[in-house]
Amino acid sequence: MIRAKFHIEFPSPSSSSVxxxxxxxxxxxxxxxxxxxxxxxxxxxxxxxxxxxxxxxxELVVGDQLWQNKDMSLPCHKRNIGYVFQEPRxxxxxxxxxxxxxxxxxxxxxxxxxxLALLDIRPLLDRPIQGLSGGEQQRVAIGxxxxxxxxxxxxxxxxSSLDASRKSELLPYLERIKDEAGIPILYVSHSLQEVGRLAxxxxxxxxxxxxxxxxxxxxxxxxxxxKDYADAPSTLLEASIESTDTRAQLASLAIGDKILHLRNEQxxxxxxxxxxxxxxxxxxxLSEATDSSILNILPVTVDAIxxxxxxxxxTVRLATADDHELVSLITMKSLQRLQLTxxxxxxxxxxxxxxxx
Amino acid sequence: xxxxxDVQALLLTLKLASISTALLLFVGTPLAWxxxxxxxxxxxLVSAVVALPxxxxxxxxxxxxxxxxxxxxxxxxxxxAVGAGSLAFTFWGLVLGSVVYSLPFVVQPIHNALTAMGKWxxxxxxxxxxxxxxxxxxxxxxxxxxxFITAAAxxxxxxxxxxxxxxxxxxxxxxxxKVASVQIYEHVETLQYAQAHSLSLLMLLxxxxxxxxxxxxxxxxxxLVRFSAPS
Numbered sequence: 240m241i242r243a244k245f246h247i248e249f250p251s252p253s254s255s256s257v258x259x260x261x262x263x264x265x266x267x268x269x270x271x272x273x274x275x276x277x278x279x280x281x282x283x284x285x286x287x288x289x290x291x292x293x294x295x296x297x298e299l300v301v302g303d304q305l306w307q308n309k310d311m312s313l314p315c316h317k318r319n320i321g322y323v324f325q326e327p328r329x330x331x332x333x334x335x336x337x338x339x340x341x342x343x344x345x346x347x348x349x350x351x352x353x354x355l356a357l358l359d360i361r362p363l364l365d366r367p368i369q370g371l372s373g374g375e376q377q378r379v380a381i382g383x384x385x386x387x388x389x390x391x392x393x394x395x396x397x398x399s400s401l402d403a404s405r406k407s408e409l410l411p412y413l414e415r416i417k418d419e420a421g422i423p424i425l426y427v428s429h430s431l432q433e434v435g436r437l438a439x440x441x442x443x444x445x446x447x448x449x450x451x452x453x454x455x456x457x458x459x460x461x462x463x464x465x466k467d468y469a470d471a472p473s474t475l476l477e478a479s480i481e482s483t484d485t486r487a488q489l490a491s492l493a494i495g496d497k498i499l500h501l502r503n504e505q506x507x508x509x510x511x512x513x514x515x516x517x518x519x520x521x522x523x524x525l526s527e528a529t530d531s532s533i534l535n536i537l538p539v540t541v542d543a544i545x546x547x548x549x550x551x552x553x554t555v556r557l558a559t560a561d562d563h564e565l566v567s568l569i570t571m572k573s574l575q576r577l578q579l580t581x582x583x584x585x586x587x588x589x590x591x592x593x594x595x596x
Numbered sequence: 597x598x599x600x601x602d603v604q605a606l607l608l609t610l611k612l613a614s615i616s617t618a619l620l621l622f623v624g625t626p627l628a629w630x631x632x633x634x635x636x637x638x639x640x641l642v643s644a645v646v647a648l649p650x651x652x653x654x655x656x657x658x659x660x661x662x663x664x665x666x667x668x669x670x671x672x673x674x675x676x677a678v679g680a681g682s683l684a685f686t687f688w689g690l691v692l693g694s695v696v697y698s699l700p701f702v703v704q705p706i707h708n709a710l711t712a713m714g715k716w717x718x719x720x721x722x723x724x725x726x727x728x729x730x731x732x733x734x735x736x737x738x739x740x741x742x743x744f745i746t747a748a749a750x751x752x753x754x755x756x757x758x759x760x761x762x763x764x765x766x767x768x769x770x771x772x773x774k775v776a777s778v779q780i781y782e783h784v785e786t787l788q789y790a791q792a793h794s795l796s797l798l799m800l801l802x803x804x805x806x807x808x809x810x811x812x813x814x815x816x817x818x819x820l821v822r823f824s825a826p827s
Contacts, residue, residue: 342724
């Protein structure tokens with residue numbers, strides 16, 4: 240368990256607003272995402288935990304180690320952390336290898352090899368750092384942080400300085416780190432997509448304060464609903480794998496007494512899978528179609544109907560019997576034709592299910 | 597071509613400049629550090645004091661240094677107390693004067709290098725477990741190397757080129773305070789133009805060489821900083 244209490248105010252006396260004011264407990268395992276828009280205090284929170292920013296009244300306990308209270312505060316270099324910044328921050332006067340070795344505490348050669356292989360760093364070792372792409376530099380930075388054998392890995396939007404294609408190139412590495420590193424990760428992000436893919440626990444910050452904390456699926460769905468992400472509304476579902484069919488390359492998720500089929504070869508029975516379903520991939524039928532190519536058909540109740548006046552569509556919120564949420568984007572014309580009302584029992588036909596975790 | 601007195605003056609100049617430069621780096625580095633990172637209200641005042649030798653006539657500076665080195669002055673009181681006697685008209689008095697006189701030429705390049713480097717390398721090194729001393733010699737020193745070399749070169753060259761302050765606090769005692777610039781002055785006073793010429797040319801070439809080195813270094817320093825600065 241990580242217990243953190245910080246209160247930081249903006250230096251300017253004119254703005255009375257708070258940069259960060261939290262008193263919270265975070266799980267000391269898996270990925271905990273700190274989510275919020277820019278200026279919400281995410282980075283400040285991370286810097287306080289790292290000891291890069293000092294709150295004289297702050298309190299911090301990580302696992303069974305006291306890092307800070309009102310009487311003492313470990314300086315940053317004595318906190319056993321790995322810190323990955325927004326930019327790679329490789330030292331320009333050192334080559335890739337020396338950057339990696341800077342601060343290395345890992346002495347187990349086998350583990351070191353494993354880590355370098357995991358991040359595909361070996362081919363980069365003899366290249367000048369100026370010749371590395373942004374994503375490659377960030378991989379070296381992650382390796383450098385992990386070679387110090389930290390007790391906790393702090394990541395401050397490690398993808399934000401990369402363009403979209405580099406982002407999707409680096410994201411799988413982060414997923415591997417999450418699975419293999421075996422240490423808790425605090426991950427700052429303002430991207431729901433990243434959080435949905437990586438987080439096991441989610442803390443939402445607004446104006447420096449914690450406004451929500453807990454299971455990412457519920458919070459993200461709730462957040463999407465409130466903020467109404469009109470461009471690409473979607474929901475997350477988390478369920479266990481009931482069975483797999485290797486020949487058809489399908490895995491089956493248990494949603495109530497129904498099954499959601501998922502194209503996947505790696506999952507095994509009993510895994511918890513998190514999937515994302517986009518509203519545009521969900522259509523609504525009044526009866527259970529048996530003559531359709533669509534595999535995934537779930538009985539649902541209409542929860543809410545939101546008219547999107549600008550483009551002639553409506554967003555329909557649906558709930559399954561065991562309270563999973565779905566959202567469907569249909570045209571106003573379809574809405575009128577089906578005469579949908581809140582509380583109606585309908586069938587959701589799901590064209591595609593994307594595994595995110 | 598050089599007279600015996602000229603060689604002696606040149607050697608004395610080199611000794612003075614070497615010792616002063618070492619002391620200047622020792623004093624100038626923490627001062628530049630403080631000027632870069634302190635948020636104290638005294639920053640502007642300290643910056644101004646450091647920069648004074650740039651604008652004051654060396655005679656004014658020399659005059660006050662002379663007063664300070666008198667037995668009643670602060671430097672004099674200290675040197676008398678430790679049994680070193682008076683500093684005025686001694687080699688070590690010149691060293692003290694040079695350190696004050698050349699301080700801005702050492703502090704400014706180091707300050708510029710630290711500012712261009714920014715805080716991120718030190719923060720990053722902290723997160724990688726480096727303590728203050730390791731951060732300095734593993735990160736700050738190599739990253740700011742051009743700044744330190746520039747500082748040393750300018751401090752050395754400026755001390756070599758010192759004249760007014762030397763004359764005020766050192767006079768021209770051969771082997772003790774008679775440096776090259778004073779020797780040239782004396783040659784001219786005694787109408788030994790040929791002697792003055794050869795010594796002057798040496799000084800000119802030395803200054804040109806030093807400044808060329810500094811400017812070529814600063815070009816590569818700028819490239820290093822441009823690459824490494826996080827956006």
